[in-house]
Each structure stands twice: as structure tokens, then as C-alpha cells.
Amino acid sequence: MSTTDSPAEQAAEPRFAFDNSYARALDGFYVPWQPRPAPAPRLLRLNRELADELGLDAEALAGPHGLAMLSGQRVPDGAEPLAQAYAGHQFGGYSPQLGDGRALLLGELIDRNGRRRDIAFKGSGRTPFSRGGDGKAVLGPVLREYLIGEAMQAFGIPTTRALAALATGETVMRDAPLPGALLVRVAASHLRVGTFQFVAAQRDPDAIRRLADYSINRHYPDLADADDRYLALLRAVSERQAALIAQWMGVGFIHGVMNTDNMTISGETIDYGPCAFLEAYDPQTVFSSIDAQGRYAFGNQPAIAQWNLARFAETLLALIDDSADRAVERASEVVNAFPAHYQQQALAVMRAKLGLDDGADAAADQSLAEDFLGLLQRRDVDFTLAFRRLGDAAAGNDAPLTALFPAADSAPADWLARWRQRSAAAGIDGDEQAAAMARVNPIYIPRNHLVEAALSAAVADDDLAPFERLLAVARRPFDERDADAAFAEPAAPEQTAGYRTFCGT
Numbered sequence: 001m002s003t004t005d006s007p008a009e010q011a012a013e014p015r016f017a018f019d020n021s022y023a024r025a026l027d028g029f030y031v032p033w034q035p036r037p038a039p040a041p042r043l044l045r046l047n048r049e050l051a052d053e054l055g056l057d058a059e060a061l062a063g064p065h066g067l068a069m070l071s072g073q074r075v076p077d078g079a080e081p082l083a084q085a086y087a088g089h090q091f092g093g094y095s096p097q098l099g100d101g102r103a104l105l106l107g108e109l110i111d112r113n114g115r116r117r118d119i120a121f122k123g124s125g126r127t128p129f130s131r132g133g134d135g136k137a138v139l140g141p142v143l144r145e146y147l148i149g150e151a152m153q154a155f156g157i158p159t160t161r162a163l164a165a166l167a168t169g170e171t172v173m174r175d176a177p178l179p180g181a182l183l184v185r186v187a188a189s190h191l192r193v194g195t196f197q198f199v200a201a202q203r204d205p206d207a208i209r210r211l212a213d214y215s216i217n218r219h220y221p222d223l224a225d226a227d228d229r230y231l232a233l234l235r236a237v238s239e240r241q242a243a244l245i246a247q248w249m250g251v252g253f254i255h256g257v258m259n260t261d262n263m264t265i266s267g268e269t270i271d272y273g274p275c276a277f278l279e280a281y282d283p284q285t286v287f288s289s290i291d292a293q294g295r296y297a298f299g300n301q302p303a304i305a306q307w308n309l310a311r312f313a314e315t316l317l318a319l320i321d322d323s324a325d326r327a328v329e330r331a332s333e334v335v336n337a338f339p340a341h342y343q344q345q346a347l348a349v350m351r352a353k354l355g356l357d358d359g360a361d362a363a364a365d366q367s368l369a370e371d372f373l374g375l376l377q378r379r380d381v382d383f384t385l386a387f388r389r390l391g392d393a394a395a396g397n398d399a400p401l402t403a404l405f406p407a408a409d410s411a412p413a414d415w416l417a418r419w420r421q422r423s424a425a426a427g428i429d430g431d432e433q434a435a436a437m438a439r440v441n442p443i444y445i446p447r448n449h450l451v452e453a454a455l456s457a458a459v460a461d462d463d464l465a466p467f468e469r470l471l472a473v474a475r476r477p478f479d480e481r482d483a484d485a486a487f488a489e490p491a492a493p494e495q496t497a498g499y500r501t502f503c504g505t
Helices: 005-012 020-027 048-053 056-063 066-071 139-155 193-200 205-219 228-251 298-320 324-336 336-353 362-379 383-394 411-425 430-438 447-461 467-474 483-487 493-497
Strands: 029-030 042-046 082-084 089-090 093-095 104-108 116-122 161-173 177-187
Touching: 020 082, 020 104, 020 205, 042 056, 042 066, 048 056, 048 161, 056 066, 066 161, 089 193, 139 161, 139 177, 139 447, 139 467, 193 205, 193 298, 205 228, 205 298, 228 298, 228 324, 228 336, 298 324, 298 336, 324 336, 336 362, 336 383, 336 430, 362 383, 362 411, 383 411, 383 430, 383 483, 447 467, 447 493, 467 483
Parallel strands: none
Antiparallel strands: 029 082, 042 161, 082 104, 089 093, 104 116, 116 177, 161 177
């Protein structure tokens, strides 16, 4: 701090109470590095709610000292910037070294709820892991990550979030010159399956043990004294991922690039690149421009999560058992149990979406849910609206739901009769059922055409108003509002059919 600062200026300087456990505990798994200062930073959006949650002064962050710290022009006191090393399977192919090519971990804070949180830059310039890239980010993808992270938070889905989005004042070359931007991301940690793959490739049992112990202490402290704690770690990560993917499927979220370096140990959603949301229900939906084979299609996400967990299990084998054969057998039991864990979580999600309790036969409820989804798929019905309008049917008004189907289609009525019979057998009150369904079935999602329109306005015209409007709607996804009716409408089928998303933060 300059001694010439006035008292007001001094009071406006943000204070980050960093406690950098990753830097202390995992030397050798990162490279100390400095962010490249943004030449002419401009704060586009500050997440004041998140700042308060982190114990930070939002007003100070929005001021000149905060802007300097958020843009890399000044590293906050106590920060230990570093680029994390990790490997990963990308579309099934193994890359032995990926790492933070455009990201940089500033440090860790303990938030107001006692949770340890990473503060990281995304787009702060080249690192030793950039592999020829420029390490920078551009405006559209930065705003997308901010928006989708906040939407997922509003849905109640574990997610990384953006503390701030900034324009850097420079032009970044992609397929065309684009405005540069910087994201300040907050995460429970940035530990990934790919982190374990990188360390395991060194064939140093002490190193992988150190990483596993750190992960347990940070994310699963109740396992610290457990027998077989490394097998328990695998099981705990598997169960969190089962719950996470079930929640994704419940809102029609397509991650788009479920590489092992994009699967966190904490169970948070991370790296919103070519992500999107379903409109007409189809498990084979792919919106990512780079997923030509459909590996990461909507309906494939549970199986891909299991595949990624198998890669995680491979990194832990030497810790699980001294006998290689026994280690494989024991780890395989956990990985092979994933589909059952996922189905249990998915059924709980679907029961809530259908307004049902968990007291009936699971197989019958699973069949009821699958038949509803099959009905939506055969009739090209919007996934989000179908579940929302089913809530209207619970309250006694079938018209909004049946209007989504072709005229004179008897299939919805036939299915509704089965659903009502199941609800009545459980003694579920219709109005209470409708209210409960409205709390879990969003009326608003970040519809892809609206996202693209908002990002286009920001990039082409420096107009953030559409982004701000969409963000405000996305943060309140369950409360239906007449003024926001346009945000609930699907895109035209031809627009959805041609929609593609791209990586490129």
C-alpha cells in the first residue's frame, strides 16, 4: 500500500485472508507463476453476493485497488500464484501433461461458512503449460461461464462460480479478433481426476499418497482415520459424481467436454466450455462443435462419468492394496457400483420432478419416469416446459401440458392417468404436489438462443444489458413471472437443430 494514499483510499483496499494449503502441501505439483497484467482493465460484473460469502468487501473490490487485484495488475498480499499441473483423457485420448494453460490459482480463502475456496484467474496469460496457446480469454466464453455457473447455483447444483468478469482492454486473436476478458473463478478446489493422473504417471507412491491425503483432508475429512481410506476416497468421489450427474440430467444440462481433467474430486461442475441445455428431449443431443462422434451426448453423461472414475481408480491402485490383483478387484467393485448409485440418485431426482414420494416400488416409478421421457422424445416436446406444465396438471389443469403435444394425441392422457393413480395411491394432495414440483422444476433455463444473443450483444456492441437481463432471470429459475414469459420459450426447431457451441475461453 502506498504511504501517500488518503485514508479513504486505504480503507477501500480489499483484504484477502489467504491460507494457501495447496502451495504448502503439494510442492512439485505446480509451477509458481505470475499473472500477466491486463493493460486496460474494466470491471464488467462483480458477484457481490459471492464476495460477501467469501468475506470480501464488495465495494473495495469494485474500486481501483480491487480492479488492480482482480486484473492481475497487482497481486494481493498473501497470494501465491501458481499454475497447477494435471494430465487427462481428452475425448478418450490420453495427454500426459495439460495443466493450467490459461488459468492461475491465486490462493485460498476460508469463507464465512468455514469452507476453503480457491480464487483463480482464467485468461491471465501464458503459463509453462500453455502448449503454444496465448493463455488469454475472450469476452463471450467468460460471460458464458459466469452466466451458467450462476444458473447452476440457482438450481442447487454444485458448481464453480465467477467472482468477477473483466474486460482486459486488449484484442485477442481467435478465428477473428475478439475483445479480451478475464474471469475470476471460485471453486471448492481445482483438484481433478487429471491431477491424480499427472501425479500417478510419475510412479512415485509417496507423491500420489500425498495428493490423496491432501484431497481427503480437504474434501472428505471424515475419511481421514478410516480403514482403507483410499478405497473410501474412491467410493466417496464416485457417490458425489453420481449425485452431480443425476442433477445435471434433471435440468437437461449438457457439459459438452467431460474429459478427465474436467471432473473434480470435490463433486463440483467445472469448466463451462461448449455447454448447453436440452430443449426437445433427446438423449443423443450434442451441441459441442468438437464432439463429432457424440461421446459426450446428453444421455452418455452417466456412462462417461463412470469411465472417468475408472481412470481415477487406476491412479489409486498402489494405495488401495499391496497386491495388484486385489487392488484391481477392490477398485473395480467401487467403479462397477457406480450405475446403481447413479440410478438411485437419478430416481430421487425424477421422483421429485414428478411430485412423487419414495414409498412406492422403485422399478414402477422408474418405468413411469422413463415412459414420460419416451413420450417427450417421440413427440419432440421441450424437456423443461413438460415438467413445469406437469405441475399445472397436478393442480388440476391439464391444458398447458397437453398443448405441448400434437393435437388429438391421446398418449399424454394415458400417461397422466397412470401418474394420477400412483399419486392417489400415496395420498398425495394435488395442490401440495404442484407446489413441490414448482420448487424443483425450473420454468427458466439459460436457453441457448438467448445465451447466444446476450453474448453477441456484449461482443459486437459492448452492450451488456441483454446479459444482465438474462442473468437476473437465470438467478430466479423457479418463480414464474409474466414479465419474463419470453425467457421460457424454446427456440424454433430449425434454430436448435443447427446450434453449436465452442470451446475458447
